[in-house]
Amino acid sequence: MSTIPEIRPGQSVELLKALHILTRDGKLNQDSRRKLKQVYHLFNFIEPLLNDVLSQHEHVTLVDHGAGKSYLGFIIYDLFFKDKAAGHIYGTEFRAELVQKSRELAQNCGFSRMTFLDMLVEQAAAAKEMPAEIDIVTALHACDTATDDAIRFGLEKNAQHMVLVPCCQAEVASVLRKHKSQSLSRTPLAELWRHPIHTREFGSQLTNVLRCLLLQSKGYQVTVTELVGWEHSMKNELIIASRNSSVACKQARERMAQILDELNLQEMTNRFMYEV
Secondary structure (H helix, E strand, O other): OOOOOOOOOOOOHHHHHHOOOOOOOOOOOHHHHHHHHHHHHHHHHHHHHHHHHHOOOOOOEEEEEOOOOOHHHHHHHHHOHHHOOOOEEEEEEOOHHHHHHHHHHHHHHOOOOEEEEEOOHHHHOOOOOOOOOOOEEEEEEEEOOHHHHHHHHHHHOOOOEEEEEEEOOOHHHHHHHHOHHHHHHHOHHHHHHOOHHHHHHHHHHHHHHHHHHHHHHOOEEEEEEEOOOOOOOOOOEEEEEEEOOOOOOHHHHHHHHHHHHHOOOHHHHHHHOOOO
């Protein structure tokens, strides 16, 4: 058993070494400590969702989009899936070299119910390796529109839960910037993004507001909170969506349309208001 207090009981020290979270001699440096704290904190949110799915049926599927080196997927498998008789984790990542390394590590660890796919998030829903339905979708720091692609994937796969930590939202800000002069003459609210730094920050926040409304409009209950303290990461907003109705929320969709119209973002309609 590890004597490092940050490491959770049951966690494989050898896995953490292979992920380069621990050094070869089993030490934890400051950067790795911060990374491990973030992943563990996210696991604390995901574990109850996994148990919720298992309370309904014996098999749980999770897709981690924009997986990178798959820290999250491996730690979830090690702490939750390896002791279960059934269940599968899929990771998508567009960098082929990272996918290959993850495949090799999964094989070395005996994690047979992990599948890594070399593809963009937007390609995943149509991938033949993916089941028709997925229980849980995660996307940790999937950049810009990759988070939107993860949401669409979750909707198409009828996901019961989605756990998202968005990153680098630039698309809405670029549209705000393009129509800034027209917006300033149209509404005093445009003062919220008159200055470039405000455009960037307001665009980022607005993107997540629209994402939440989209999820609500599709019958999900949405919670927004911090992942970890702001001293660890500025990209820190955690969106948790759990389906609680098969009926679309008309009010959320109407609010979304009103916001897009009020802020001169009509060209973003297809991004946030679509049917699946």
